[in-house]
Amino acid sequence: MHWMNDLRRIDLNLLVILDALLSEQHVTRAAERLHLSQPAVSHALARLRDLLGDPLLVRAGAALAPTARALELVAPLAEALAQVQSLLAPNTFDPASARRTFRIAMSDYGAAIILPGLIGILRREAPGIDLQVSHASREGMLEGVLNGDIDIAVGVFPDLPHELRSTPLFEEHYVCLVDRQSLPANGILDLPTYLARPHVLLEMRGSGTPEIERTLTALRERRRVAVSLPHWSVAPQIISGTDLILTVASRALDDIDQQTLVVVPPPFVIPPFSFVLTWHKRRGGDQALNWLNQRIGEGIVRG
Structure with missing residues (x-):
């Protein structure tokens, strides 16, 4: 050109x-x-x-x-x-003396799982490394990595552009969160009840949870989304005391109030998915970025 x-x-x-x-x-x-x-x-x-x-x-x-x-x-x-x-860049990366800022994109679900352990590692091993964490849709995260605005994106990316590289962090599966009093007497959430009840959807700029919708479409069924939220933090409070259902990744529910809320399996099979870390292939020689990628995996809160 x-x-x-x-x-x-x-x-x-x-x-x-x-x-x-x-x-x-x-x-x-x-x-x-x-x-x-x-x-x-x-x-x-x-x-x-x-x-x-x-x-x-x-x-x-x-x-x-x-x-x-x-x-x-x-x-x-x-x-x-x-x-x-x-x-x-120097031939070797010394985390103890490095001064660097990394831009990471992730959802609040990803942040809850990754940041506590990662920040502890950084403060111990690389106190000069700073993080700028942002939140966007899946498409927005990948676009940021492609255009260089983001160094690393963490999330669910089933279809990565060929310019990006990735490594799986862990496997996840979906569960349903309901108010304990709204659960049927037999303690089982069946498909007719699931479809008849209103749902809470966690989405960012329309990204939603396509895995759930694809599965329902294959069953020729649809659910009614009564509340759509861009973040996780308030979702359990919305479920409490209502007939709403939240279908979400299991690790997001590790700290819920089990006195009022209960986690149950979905009444249909939703395929498990990989939670991955992705970066641009042009950054493959960046030793500091490679070091951070490894520490992200090591710092994950195990579920």
Whole structure:
């Protein structure tokens, strides 16, 4: 592509600024992220526009929107910077003295399982390693890893793009959470009762739990979702004292109030699934990232 010739005329500092601008889509936020002044970033953007012959970012209300050319640059730019970082990194990674910030995307379910053990390991072994944890849909997490905004994503990703690498952390299965008083007298949640009752769905921007819906579709059945939530923390309180049902990964229910709530098997077979850690293949030579990936697996709270 002809723009690759243009990139050869741009110094590394401009590439770093361009990466921040494309990520933040806001001059002030990009300046804060880079610890530069706003005029310096504005000047760099003017240089980039001149060198690349494209406005790159155009005003859209209070924000800046990337042009088609800018969107074309996102992936190769992230890859180029990652390769430079890998090239300049020392041959060995010393966690005790390292100073690094990693951006990790995960749900609150993943955070509850991973972060307690991982943070303990980091404070003991790598106190200079900082984490920025974000929450998004499955699609949003993968997009972040692909475009370089996220270093690691942790979650359920049955269909990974070929650019990404992954390692399984553990196998999971679904269970149902109901109010103890709403459970049938025989203590069994059967399929007619499951389908007749309203449900709570945990979803982030429409990602939902497609494994459950696919299984019901195969059975030619549907459930009614009465409450849709983007996070887990309030879900047990919603179930308590109601006829609602929550079908969710089993490890999410380790600490529920068993006086009022009860966990029962779903009345139909939902295939188990792998909870995985994924990163971009271009980061394969990043020793610090490889070290963190291993520690994430070691720090998982066992269920």
